[in-house]
Amino acid sequence: MKSTQLAEKVSMRDVFGETLLQLSVEDEKVYALDGDLANSTKVDTVASNNPKKFLQMGIAEQNMMSVAAGLASTGLQPWATSFAAFLSKRSIDQIQVQIAQPNLDVKIIGAYSGLLTGLTGKTHQALEDLAIFRTLVNMTVLAPADGVEVKKMMEAVHEYKGPVYIRLARDPYPTIFDNDYKFEIGKAVLLKEGTDITIISTGTQTSRSLEAAEQLEADGISVSVLHMPTIKPLDKAAIVKAAEATGVIVTAEEHSIYGGLGSAVAEVLVEEKPVPMLRVGVKDRNSESGPNEEMLEKYEISPRHIVKAVKEALKKKGL
Structure with missing residues (x-):
């Protein structure tokens, strides 16, 4: 494996936006839900290129999760996106009661996780999200290492039926995996x-x-x-x-x-x-x-x- 210091750096959020656009085009059931942060999370890629699949929920994360639950209950697959800090703390009751407990097919994307969130301050940093989400019954919890794994992970999650939380970072990270990498939920x-x-x-x-x-x-x-x-x-x-x-x-x-x-x-x-x-x-x-x-x-x-x-x-x- 080549040195991580020499590897090309790719932004997870850019790959996320591009992959979600691809999924929304290929699968009529996939919808992107945004908590008024589309430019930061890069879900604006869907808004610009496939607007009929983009739903703007505004700065109302609790309502967004309720809407996601409603969409999933009709057979659609919503991908609800906001900062990890907001999803794991402001809207956790809706996630637990309306999504995790009934085991609905909602994909929850926590962007800007961890410490390195572009000088946004401690209110926008998530250092507790993994702990919170892994306690929820039926919830699958994922954290990719690079852009390649983001794409492979999203493709696997798209095929998986059930609630999933994916933790994404803001800044570019070294590319670790090649395009032949096969991601499997539950495997190290x-x-x-x-x-x-x-x-x-x-x-x-x-x-x-x-x-x-x-x-x-x-x-x-x-x-x-x-x-x-x-x-x-x-x-x-x-x-x-x-x-x-x-x-x-x-x-x-x-x-x-x-x-x-x-x-x-x-x-x-x-x-x-x-x-x-x-x-x-x-x-x-x-x-x-x-x-x-x-x-x-x-x-x-x-x-x-x-x-x-x-x-x-x-x-x-x-x-």
Whole structure:
């Protein structure tokens, strides 16, 4: 695999807009619902090129989810799009009661997730969305690592019947996968094999984990990187296999350390294969606006902090 630092960077939101347009043209049941953020989420691609499939819901996320539930109940497939912070907190009651409980075929797209949201401020940042959505019965929870995976994931989700939450990032990320990549809901992807330790990552942290692994290899540490694009249903077998292979785990996510990937992996390990483990994520603190690199450093989720966590975790293993 080529270095992530040299890989072409592609915006997830651009790929999302283009793919949703394609799906809306090819399938009469697909509709795009927008919470008055189409220019930011890139669902304006549908508005401009297939306007009959674009429904403007305004700044009213709770109503948008109710409309989505109504559309799904008639056999249509709505893709409801807004910032992750708004969907996971402002409209969670409607999502739980009207979509998740009746197991309706609504696709929920949380854009601008994590810390790096273009200086929008802490009211627009989502560090709790994975934790919230994975507690909902019937909800599938996904977090792609690059633009290629966004497209493959959306195509799989289009065929899947049931409620799905997809977490997307604002900025471009290195291209990890090639066009032959086959995404499967519920399956982890081993991106790099190693013998000393396994980094289990999701979403935007996967490219940073690969960068950290490159640095660690230069220090003589053999690192596996296991990408977990599906937070729910979790690939428990892959986690257990990783624990058996290397004996120590570090998780990495652009999310709170509470309730997200790290918590999900810890739950599996404590029940199936207890091994030393550390979590890289945002600790129990409020976020704020700032330049991307400074935010990564301040909130301790940069590649440098993943490297640090790996070395600390290896001490628990006795290396």
